[in-house]
Amino acid sequence: MTLPSSVVISEEGPREGFQIEPGPIAAADKIALIDALGRTGLKYIQAVSFVNPKRVPGMADAEEVVGGMTLTPGVEYSSIWFNEIGLLRAWALRDRLTIAGKIRAYPSDAFLKKNLNRSHEEHLEYTRYEIGRYKNMGIPVSEASVTAAFGCNFAGEIPVERVLSEIGALKALIVEHDLPINVVSLADTMAWATPNTIKRVVGAVQDRFPEFDVSLHLHDTRGMAIANAFAGLQMGVVYFDAAVGGLGGCPFAAHRGAAGNISTEDLVFMCHEMGIETGIDLDALIECALLAERIVGHPLPGQVMRGGTLAKFREGARSR
C-alpha cells in the first residue's frame, strides 16, 4: 500500500471555528488569523460563511473580514452560503473571494428532510435550479460533495450503494451541464466514520467512479479523524479539509459534542513525518493554531500545537 507523495489541504478553520464560537470575536482577530494562515503555504482558505446573522451572529461581520484581509498571491480565499441572499453577499465580494458553485448530495433522506426540509426529488430539482442560476451568473460549478457519507444521526448507517447512487446522480448533472468537477468530497458530517468505513466507502467510490478524485471532510467528534485520514491516505486520497487547531470543536462542556474538523497541523505533522508533502510550513501553522487559541480564549483540541514537532529533538540529537 503506497501512500501519496503529496496532498492538498483546504483550511476551513476560520469559517468552521468562528461560526461556532459564542464570541463575540473581533473582525480584526479573524483577519489576523486568516492573514497568518495565508503565509503558511496553504493554498485554499475558507474565510467566512454568508449566513443569516440572526442565526449565526458570529458571522455577521463576514463582509468586514473579507474586506480587511490581506490577499496572499497564489492563495484562494473562499466562502460558503446556503441560499440566494448568501450567494449575493459572496458575489458582491468576487474581487476578493473565489466564487465557486457547489452541488451537494444527501444519501440520508432523513437528514435532508431535517436539514433542508426537502425530499430527494425536491433536492435534485433545487440542485438543477442552482446550477442554472450559477450558469446565469457566470459562476463555475466546480465542487461536489456528499453529506453524511459515512453515517447519519437520523438515518443511521448509510449503505455504500446509496452513496454510489448519489454520486451517480451528481455525475449525471455534471455530464448534462458539462460542469468542471473532477473531485467529489465525502463528508463525515456527523463523525460516524472509522478507518474501516473510510476504506470501504472510498474504495467503492474509486472503483465505480475512477474519473473522480475523492476528497475527505473529517470531523473529530469521536476522536477518529486522524486515523480516518490515515485510512484515506492508504486509499490514495490526496484532498483533505481541515481546521487549524481543530477549530470548530472544543473540549468544553458548553460545546459538548461539537464536531470539530480534523486539526490541520496534526494532519500536516502526520503527512510530513510519513514523507508526504503538503507545501505547508508546519511551524508557521502551529503559530496560527496558538493564535487561534488566544483569539477564542479557550484551549483548542489540536495536539501538535501543544506537543510540538520533532524538529528540535532531531536537531539536538544530531549535534550531540
Add this chain to the structure above:
Amino acid sequence: MTLPSSVVISEEGPREGFQIEPGPIAAADKIALIDALGRTGLKYIQAVSFVNPKRVPGMADAEEVVGGMTLTPGVEYSSIWFNEIGLLRAWALRDRLTIAGKIRAYPSDAFLKKNLNRSHEEHLEYTRYEIGRYKNMGIPVSEASVTAAFGCNFAGEIPVERVLSEIGALKALIVEHDLPINVVSLADTMAWATPNTIKRVVGAVQDRFPEFDVSLHLHDTRGMAIANAFAGLQMGVVYFDAAVGGLGGCPFAAHRGAAGNISTEDLVFMCHEMGIETGIDLDALIECALLAERIVGHPLPGQVMRGGTLAKFREGARSR
C-alpha cells in the same frame, strides 16, 4: 489486510493519570475510579505506582488505594515500581496485586543515561540482577518492554535494527532464565510514532521474532495515538495499553506537552465500530471517563466521552 477479531486492552489510567495531576486527589476518589473500571469488563488495571512520595506526591497514598479498592474477580490489578523500595512496597500487597517482574530495553543510549544514569552494559547487568532478585522472591518475570522504540527526544530516530538487537538481548535473557514472556511491549514513550513507523517497526519485530506477540503502548502528545493504534491493528497487534479519558495528558497549558496515553474509550469505540471485540462495556467505560474528569477537575482529552457513541442514533434510526 485483516484486522484481529479481538484485542486485549490494559487500563493504565489510574496510574498514569493520578501520578501527573497536581492534585491532591483523595484516595477515595482514586478507589472509586478503579472500582468503576473493574466493572467495565477490563481484565487488566494498573492501579498505582510505588515511587518516591517526595518526587511523586500524588502516589504517596498507593497503599491506601490498593487497600481500599474492591477486587473484581477475574480482573488483574497491577502496579509499577522502579527500585527495590518500590518493589517491596508492592510485594507487601501481593494478596491484592498481581506482582510481575518486567524487563526493559532501552534502544536509546542517551535516554538510558539521562533517565537511569546507566550505560547499555550497566543496564544489562542491572537487568540480570533484577531477574535474580525476582527469582529469589518467587516473582515471575513475565513482562518485557522496549522504551522509546519509535524515536527519542535525546537520541532522535531509533534505527529499527537497534530495536531488534535490543529485543534479541531480551530474548537471550528470556531463554537463559526460562522466563514466561511471550509478549514484547513497544512503547512510544515520547510520542514519535506515526502509522508508518508503527508498521515498519512492528513488522520488523514480527518478522525477526515470530515467537513474540507485540503489545503497543501509545502516547497522544502529537495526536497520532488512534492512527497508530489502527496501524497496529492492521499489523495484527492485539495487545494495547490505554488510559481512560486519555488520563495522563491534559489540554491545559499547565500540562503543556504532557504525554497522555491513548484514550481507552476512543480505542474501544474504534475497535467495536470495526467489529473487533474488546470484552468491554463502552457505555460503562465512558461513565468512568466522565468520573475521572470530575475527579481531576478539568477536561480530559478523550473524545468519545464527549461525542458519545452511535448506539442511540442507530436505535433511533431503526425505530423510525
